[in-house]
Amino acid sequence: MSDKHISSQFDAELRNVSTRVLEMGGLAEAQVAQAMYALTNFSSETASQVLRQEEKLNQMEVDIDGDLQRIIAMRQPAAIDLRLLIAISKAIANLERVGDEAARIARTVQRLVGAGVSSRLRVPVGDLGYEAELASAALRKSLDAFARLDAEQALSVLEQDNQIDQEFDGLMRKLVTYMMEDPRTISAAIDLVFVAKAIERVGDHAKNLAEATIYIVKGADVRHATVAQVENVVR
Numbered sequence: 001m002s003d004k005h006i007s008s009q010f011d012a013e014l015r016n017v018s019t020r021v022l023e024m025g026g027l028a029e030a031q032v033a034q035a036m037y038a039l040t041n042f043s044s045e046t047a048s049q050v051l052r053q054e055e056k057l058n059q060m061e062v063d064i065d066g067d068l069q070r071i072i073a074m075r076q077p078a079a080i081d082l083r084l085l086i087a088i089s090k091a092i093a094n095l096e097r098v099g100d101e102a103a104r105i106a107r108t109v110q111r112l113v114g115a116g117v118s119s120r121l122r123v124p125v126g127d128l129g130y131e132a133e134l135a136s137a138a139l140r141k142s143l144d145a146f147a148r149l150d151a152e153q154a155l156s157v158l159e160q161d162n163q164i165d166q167e168f169d170g171l172m173r174k175l176v177t178y179m180m181e182d183p184r185t186i187s188a189a190i191d192l193v194f195v196a197k198a199i200e201r202v203g204d205h206a207k208n209l210a211e212a213t214i215y216i217v218k219g220a221d222v223r224h225a226t227v228a229q230v231e232n233v234v235r
Contacts, residue, residue, distance in 0.1 A: 010071075010075050010077070010081070013067075013071055013075075014071075014081065014084065014085075016067075017064060017067055017068065017071070017085075017088060018084075018088065018147075020060070020063075020064055021064065021088055021091055021092060021095070021146070022143060022146070022147055023060070024057065024060045024061070024064065024092060024095050024096075025091075025095050025139070025143040025146075025209075026143070027053065027056065027057055027060070027099075028057060028095045028096075028098040028099050028102070028139070029098075029136060029139055029140060029143070030053075031050055031053055031054070031057065031098070031099050031102035031103075032098065032101070032102045032105075032132065032135070032136055032139070032199075032202055033136060034046055034049060034050045034053075034102070034106075035047070035050045035102040035103075035105035035106045035109070036105065036128070036129060036132045038050060038105070038106055038109045039105060039108070039109050039112075039125055039128065039195065040125055040126070040129055042109065042112065042113050043109070043113075044109065044110055044113045044114075046106075046109075047106035047107070047109040047110050047113075048106070048110075050102055050103060050105075050106035051103055051106050051107070053099075054099050054100070054102070054103045057095070057096060057099035058096060058099070060092070060096075061092045061093070061095070061096040064088070064092050065089065065092060068085050068088060068089055071085060072085060079219075080219075083215060083216050083219060084216050086215075087212040087213070087215050087216045088212075090208065090209075090212045090215075091146065091209050091212050094205040094206075094208045094209050094212075095205070095209070097201070097205050098139065098202050098205050098206075101198040101199070101201050101202050101205075102198075102202075104194065104195075104198045105195050105198050105199075108191045108192075108194060108195050111191060112188060112191060115187075115188065117185070117188040125192070127170075127171055127174060128171065128192065128195055128196060128199065130167065131164065131167040131168060131171060131196060131199045131200070132199050132202075134160075134163055134164045134167060134203065135164055135199050135200070135202040135203040135206065136202070138157050138160065138161070138164065138202075138203050138206035138207070139202060139203075139205070139206040139209070141153060141156065141157050141206070141210075142154065142157050142206040142207070142209040142210045142213070143209070145157065145210060145213045146209060146212070146213045149213065149216060149217050150213070150217075151213065151214050151217040151218055151234045152234060152235075154210035154211070154213040154214050154217075154234075155210070155214065155227075155230055155231065155234045155235075157206060157207060157209075157210035158207055158210055158211070158227055158230055159227055161203060161204075161207050164199075164200055164203035165200065165203075168196055168197070168199070168200040171196045172193065172196065175189050175192055175193055175196070208223075211223055211230075214230065214233065214234060218233050218234065220233045
């Protein structure tokens with residue numbers, strides 16, 4: 001078999017794996033959107049759909065990870081291709097965790113619906129929706145940066161990460177006030193604290209995916225670096 005043919009096969013395998021990562025990302029993003037729809041509308045049925053889809057997301061991670069191991073073992077990739085494979089491994093781990101956070105929100109919805117507290121939670125739930133929009137937008141932008149191998153766009157995800165953190169802090173203050181004003185809602189409001197934390201973690205996983213994209217493009221591990229340090233790497 002010619003080296004050219006082997007190279008073509010390898011390139012096809014890389015494209016296939018990268019495409020499946022984006023498919024997994026699309027499913028993870030949809031999971032978050034469904035989970036927030038379930039929370040906003042107190043839909044136990046939609047929450048159940050999120051939980052059923054979680055198994056599919058988990059299986060996608062296992063399948064892609066298995067293919068990565070096979071490719072590394074058989075192809076012995078060069079440094080730049082090895083970076084891509086390592087970054088893909090990190091990406092799918094973060095996307096699987098996004099699905100975990102969506103499932104956590106879905107289970108919270110089921111508890112709230114079961115407790116019959118939906119009518120008293122309309123206002124704080126609406127506030128959670130804005131935090132979710134920020135986190136989903138970050139995830140979408142990270143996936144697009146990964147698809148395009150666009151380090152600049154990945155950097156913009158890191159630069160905007162503070163917005164999600166600030167929204168989370170604001171939500172904590174509102175929920176504490178909410179509990180103080182009506183102690184009967186303490187249990188339900190605590191559930192919403194965990195929802196807010198789950199949404200914040202979606203933003204964290206989007207950030208991690210952006211860092212993986214920068215690693216592919218620039219060959220630099222920017223985890224734990226400041227935004228200014230990452231800017232120096234990218235620009």
